Amino acid sequence: MPSPLTGNVPIVALRARIDAVRARVADAARAAGRDPRGVRVLLATKTQDAATVLAAVEAAWDGERPVLLGENRVQELTAKAPALAGLVADGRVETHLIGHLQRNKVNAALATASCVQTVDSLALAAALASRCERDGRVLDVMVQVNVSGEPTKAGVGPHEAPHLACEVAALAGLRLTGLMTIGARSDDAALVSAGFARLRAIRDDVVASGAPGTAQARELSMGMTGDLELAVAQGATIVRVGTAVFGPR
Ligand SMILES: *Cc1c(COP(=O)(O)O)cnc(C)c1O
Numbered sequence: 358m359p360s361p362l363t364g365n366v367p368i369v370a371l372r373a374r375i376d377a378v379r380a381r382v383a384d385a386a387r388a389a390g391r392d393p394r395g396v397r398v399l400l401a402t403k404t405q406d407a408a409t410v411l412a413a414v415e416a417a418w419d420g421e422r423p424v425l426l427g428e429n430r431v432q433e434l435t436a437k438a439p440a441l442a443g444l445v446a447d448g449r450v451e452t453h454l455i456g457h458l459q460r461n462k463v464n465a466a467l468a469t470a471s472c473v474q475t476v477d478s479l480a481l482a483a484a485l486a487s488r489c490e491r492d493g494r495v496l497d498v499m500v501q502v503n504v505s506g507e508p509t510k511a512g513v514g515p516h517e518a519p520h521l522a523c524e525v526a527a528l529a530g531l532r533l534t535g536l537m538t539i540g541a542r543s544d545d546a547a548l549v550s551a552g553f554a555r556l557r558a559i560r561d562d563v564v565a566s567g568a569p570g571t572a573q574a575r576e577l578s579m580g581m582t583g584d585l586e587l588a589v590a591q592g593a594t595i596v597r598v599g600t601a602v603f604g605p606r
Pocket residue numbers: 401403429455456539581582583597598599600601
């Protein structure tokens with residue numbers, strides 16, 4: 358029977374799997390001539406219960422940098438928020454929304470998310486920004502780009518992305534920290550890599566634009582269990598990992 362403190366996956370197993378993911382990231386970074394510390398691992402916790410998430414945070418905590426957690430649905434973020442509130446307040450945890458945000462869930466997202474990685478329209482950005490301004494706070498956001506063009510994927514198209522990113526960066530109440538994408542669903546490594554390279558090129562254009570609020574927008578959230586090496590090779594600064602840590606869903 359699983360212990361109530363550790364959920365379904367024992368903490369020693371979580372620690373071993375997180376270490377293995379970090380080793381994959383570090384190997385990929387060194388192979389690309391990058392500093393491994395320039396890539397953070399976000400734990401994608403969808404469908405995991407609060408006890409498992411808490412155990413994963415304990416396993417991942419390095420005593421220094423906040424553990425990044427990502428949820429796809431606002432409801433799940435809200436459900437786990439009470440268990441995480443103390444860790445968020447202590448700066449040990451950041452909660453990122455990595456799934457599509459509907460505008461009628463903006464208030465609930467703002468109550469719990471440290472960062473919304475999935476801004477894909479000016480209307481959504483404006484809704485977030487106006488509430489943040491009213492509350493006298495600043496929310497970290499990323500613009501989600503659909504680099505693969507797959508119709509099932511959310512995100513703004515690559516051609517519109519630089520313009521949207523600059524518009525979002527200019528909004529008071531928001532701080533644009535970078536761009537996010539989900540890689541092409543393909544076994545063709547060259548195709549997947551080309552999508553990640555595209556996101557990096559868009560990021561470089563946005564930062565080079567000199568538009569207000571874009572200078573710090575350097576994060577590239579890209580790469581998951583199956584393609585994180587390709588993403589790190591193309592400049593990922595955050596990889597989002599679920600399966601490699603929590604097992605198949
Ligand atoms: C589930 C999910 C991940 C993690 O995917 P794995 O393949 O399980 O590592 C990353 N990003 C997003 C947006 C997800 O929904």
